[in-house]
Amino acid sequence: MGRTLSEKVWDAHVVRHADGEPDLLYIDLHLVHEVTSPQAFDGLRLAGRPVRRPDLTIATEDHNVPTLDVDKPIADPVSRTQVDTLRKNAEEFGIRIHTLGDPDQGVVHVIGPQLGLTQPGMTVVCGDSHTSTHGAFGAIAFGIGTSEVEHVLATQTLMQARPKTMAVTVDGVLPDGVSAKDLVLALIAKVGTGGGQGYIVEYRGDAIRALSMEARMTICNMSIEWGAKAGMIAPDETTFAYLRDKPHAPQGVDWEAAVEYWKSLATDEDATFDREVVLRAEDIAPFVTWGTNPGQGVPLSEKVPSPDDFDNDNDKRAAERALEYMGLTAGTPMREIHVDTVFLGSCTNGRIEDLRAAAGVLAGRKVAEGTRMLVVPGSGRVRLQAEAEGLDRIFTDAGAEWRGAGCSMCLGMNPDQLAPGERSASTSNRNFEGRQGKGGRTHLVSPLVAAATAVTGTLAAPADLPPVDVAVPENV
Amino acid sequence: MEAFTQHIGTAAPLRRSNVDTDQIIPAVYLKRVTRTGFEDGLFAAWRNDPEFVLNQPEYGGVSVLVAGPEFGTGSSREHAVWALLDYGFRVVVSSRFGDIFRGNSGKAGLLAALVTQDVVERLWTTIEADPGTKVTVDLEHKTISAGDVSAPFEIDDYTRYRLLNGLDDVGITLSHEADIAAYEATRPSFKPATLPAKA
Numbered sequence: 307m308g309r310t311l312s313e314k315v316w317d318a319h320v321v322r323h324a325d326g327e328p329d330l331l332y333i334d335l336h337l338v339h340e341v342t343s344p345q346a347f348d349g350l351r352l353a354g355r356p357v358r359r360p361d362l363t364i365a366t367e368d369h370n371v372p373t374l375d376v377d378k379p380i381a382d383p384v385s386r387t388q389v390d391t392l393r394k395n396a397e398e399f400g401i402r403i404h405t406l407g408d409p410d411q412g413v414v415h416v417i418g419p420q421l422g423l424t425q426p427g428m429t430v431v432c433g434d435s436h437t438s439t440h441g442a443f444g445a446i447a448f449g450i451g452t453s454e455v456e457h458v459l460a461t462q463t464l465m466q467a468r469p470k471t472m473a474v475t476v477d478g479v480l481p482d483g484v485s486a487k488d489l490v491l492a493l494i495a496k497v498g499t500g501g502g503q504g505y506i507v508e509y510r511g512d513a514i515r516a517l518s519m520e521a522r523m524t525i526c527n528m529s530i531e532w533g534a535k536a537g538m539i540a541p542d543e544t545t546f547a548y549l550r551d552k553p554h555a556p557q558g559v560d561w562e563a564a565v566e567y568w569k570s571l572a573t574d575e576d577a578t579f580d581r582e583v584v585l586r587a588e589d590i591a592p593f594v595t596w597g598t599n600p601g602q603g604v605p606l607s608e609k610v611p612s613p614d615d616f617d618n619d620n621d622k623r624a625a626e627r628a629l630e631y632m633g634l635t636a637g638t639p640m641r642e643i644h645v646d647t648v649f650l651g652s653c654t655n656g657r658i659e660d661l662r663a664a665a666g667v668l669a670g671r672k673v674a675e676g677t678r679m680l681v682v683p684g685s686g687r688v689r690l691q692a693e694a695e696g697l698d699r700i701f702t703d704a705g706a707e708w709r710g711a712g713c714s715m716c717l718g719m720n721p722d723q724l725a726p727g728e729r730s731a732s733t734s735n736r737n738f739e740g741r742q743g744k745g746g747r748t749h750l751v752s753p754l755v756a757a758a759t760a761v762t763g764t765l766a767a768p769a770d771l772p773p774v775d776v777a778v779p780e781n782v
Numbered sequence: 783m784e785a786f787t788q789h790i791g792t793a794a795p796l797r798r799s800n801v802d803t804d805q806i807i808p809a810v811y812l813k814r815v816t817r818t819g820f821e822d823g824l825f826a827a828w829r830n831d832p833e834f835v836l837n838q839p840e841y842g843g844v845s846v847l848v849a850g851p852e853f854g855t856g857s858s859r860e861h862a863v864w865a866l867l868d869y870g871f872r873v874v875v876s877s878r879f880g881d882i883f884r885g886n887s888g889k890a891g892l893l894a895a896l897v898t899q900d901v902v903e904r905l906w907t908t909i910e911a912d913p914g915t916k917v918t919v920d921l922e923h924k925t926i927s928a929g930d931v932s933a934p935f936e937i938d939d940y941t942r943y944r945l946l947n948g949l950d951d952v953g954i955t956l957s958h959e960a961d962i963a964a965y966e967a968t969r970p971s972f973k974p975a976t977l978p979a980k981a
């Protein structure tokens with residue numbers, strides 16, 4: 307019988323299989339950042355163990371680095387200690403590290419792909435749940451805990467039980483102004499935040515094939531938000547074209563061999579999935595969340611739901627609590643919700659294409675009075691490229707703040723936080739209570755909606771804005 | 783991890799039940815970036831109380847903790863086990879442990895010995911009568927003895943095997959080193975490496 311994409315990649319990495327035991331899987335790439343690694347390195351030191359494959363490991367600082375004054379010492383002592391500790395550990399164990407100020411510093415899930423280190427058919431892990439991002443290349447990629455980080459550092463392997471397989475098929479063509487973020491938010495609202503538990507998901511269908519690599523990463527990034535172990539998309543010409551000129555892409559005959567292998571990874575026609583979900587691209591509209599988990603979302607054109615709209619008691623209670631925390635009244639049109647802060651960035655939507663999309667909306671327009679907008683590129687390189695394309699000027703001319711690279715307000719570990727009661731439209735992936743700052747209220751949105759919202763000061767799509775007459779730079 | 787076959791040491795009676803991991807080590811002590819040094823957070827809420835058992839001079843240098851039921855329930859923090867180990871404990875005895883705590887103990891090399899509450903009571907009486915009493919914990923035979931008390935304890939076979947052989951998760955995987963090396967030899971040359979760095 308045929309095999310699925312994930313089964314092929316899994317099988318190719320089994321170092322040891324014993325019945326009744328988890329498989330011992332080989333790890334091709336281990337990404338390391340400052341928050342989840344210190345105890346792992348210390349564990350190695352205590353046991354007198356080296357890092358087995360420094361050449362398959364790469365570190366960067368992202369979770370709690372500042373995005374302003376990056377050339378000055380980090381003010382917060384806990385953050386500074388974590389960053390310093392990572393630098394020392396990288397040096398001691400011989401690991402490549404990209405520190406603040408380096409073009410390849412940035413959100414760990416942005417730099418793997420931009421360096422061409424994330425490739426099809428690989429296994430990729432990191433002590434961070436959004437490692438699923440790398441699945442966009444047809445890799446099995448998932449987040450791990452600190453003891454597992456130590457395990458991978460020491461052995462380059464992980465013990466893993468084989469997950470079940472699921473297909474999410476999106477047929478048709480996404481309407482104009484509807485992006486990957488809208489698609490994945492609509493999917494999560496449909497299947498629920500636990501819908502993917504125990505599965506590696508393969509996203510497929512015409513609408514997925516038509517997406518750029520950046521957009522595919524946005525989709526795979528959010529896999530964890532509906533509980534999936536990992537999300538994957540079969541590699542194709544779009545993938546190969548993206549990788550071709552990346553620094554660590556295979557060269558010469560290696561490239562030919564690699565592409566031939568990558569092409570063989572697609573799910574066989576006679577393969578079966580344990581579960582299948584089907585969506586029609588035409589049904590998807592700009593989508594925003596109203597609640598405190600990523601599954602609590604509605605199309606932008608709808609109203610804040612009422613707890614009575616839900617059938618089961620759990621959902622009712624969750625909706626009640628969410629409305630209270632979010633300070634929202636059932637029945638309010640989503641478009642009437644005022645937003646204090648717009649955050650454009652994160653490993654979900656902090657790549658160059660996301661910045662271009664938002665800049666395209668902001669060109670010739672202004673951020674509304676009473677609203678602030680933070681633009682945080684996913685990496686130093688994204689920042690440089692955006693500046694080369696003049697996007698930074700569009701943002702600053704519109705009144706937005708142009709910042710250094712990092713996770714920033716995605717999780718508010720650095721000074722970029724919401725104040726209690728402050729409301730954001732955020733292109734990140736989690737709208738949990740307090741995620742962006744204690745008492746902060748988060749609406750998850752796409753970059754297009756983020757930009758339009760910044761202009762109106764209330765949740766909005768670009769189509770809601772009156773036209774402007776400006777010359778928009780190429781690419782935008 | 784050090785192999786654990788038999789341990790002999792003095793013990794402290796912790797006459798409290800439901801000591802959860804927040805009480806073993808409060809969250810404020812979790813910010814450290816090391817795997818060691820957590821002893822200062824151990825039982826932090828009680829450490830300033832001169833009456834607290836670990837503050838009694840006769841219980842200095844103890845390595846066995848005889849605790850009330852429901853020890854180590856609550857949050858999954860591995861730091862609770864590290865704090866006990868850092869303080870110098872090698873064995874915790876109780877009639878009921880939190881599941882995650884028990885699992886974490888086995889992984890880090892702390893023996894969590896499950897006995898009946900009756901045994902706990904008899905150990906308490908013996909230790910309190912003479913805090914210098916040596917407690918012998920024999921993992922091979924799964925017995926604990928102190929003074930006149932001698933009793934079996936329970937521990938699952940796999941954890942016992944790991945402790946007897948001093949195997950942590952990494953150690954177990956490294957026992958398959960030959961398989962890992964064999965796999966590495968078959969990796970195609972087009973797979974990327976982070977070193978040397980290319981820009």
Ligand code: SF4
Binds near residue numbers: 413434654717
């Ligand atoms: S950008 Fe946000 S989700 Fe992504 S790695 Fe950073 S904190 Fe995690």
